[in-house]
Amino acid sequence: SGNIISETRFPTTTPGETLDQAISFFRNLDVSLSGIGIACFGPVDLNKNSRTYGYITSTPKPGWENTDVVGRFKDVFGIPVGFDTDVNGAALGEGRWGAARELNTHLYITIGTGIGGGFVANGNILHGLVHPEMGHILLPHDRERDPYEGFCPFHQDCFEGLAAGPAIEGRWGEKAESLPVNHPAWELEAEYIAAALHIFLCTLSPQKVILGGGVMKQHHILPIVHRQLLESLNGYIQHPVVTGEIS
Incomplete structure (x- = not known):
């Protein structure tokens, strides 16, 4: 329920x-567990x-x-015991009880201490060879403009390595929640998020994208991400879900 x-x-x-x-x-719950x-x-x-x-x-x-x-x-x-990734669990929850109810497809992405994503189609979580690792896609990285090398121990400057919370702190010396709204960190952060969303919109075509995680609690970044995403798509995807208002 x-x-x-x-x-x-x-x-x-x-x-x-x-x-x-x-x-x-x-063990301490006063209920009988069936699973x-x-x-x-x-x-x-x-x-x-x-x-x-x-x-x-x-x-x-x-x-x-x-x-x-x-x-x-x-x-x-x-x-x-049912078992899946944390982001897949969150994606499933958004479809059943949250922001994606009554939709056939949706994508949930968390941007916090790490980055991950879960995609749901017709009530089913996307699985394959393993599970999607959306935080580990490689994005364009202009090392002259952004000399930060990235923190991912596997890929260094993947999406997670460049845009998760530890990357923001490693690059700017402060946690995301401590940076002022007008700090240049937000344009750069939005650029990486928009680049990733461009890829996911073109490959998965979700009806809704839900962004969560600690970094996204800085709500002022949302319109910046939206602006940069529209610039990146350059009019290619013409749909009110993409071009209209965000919430």
């Missing part, structure tokens, strides 16, 4: 400590025929590589 009966928040530390806290939360759904940062193994199904795999998060998430919960609770 989408009703929240209980919630908690705690920081992500070590695998043992973090998973223990999550397990304790479910548990986990939306987890990745990359993760979603192939149910794989011996490492339910594992976090080659993650940049220190200490979490090859962590068996699903196995821990199954061992403790002995009930079905």
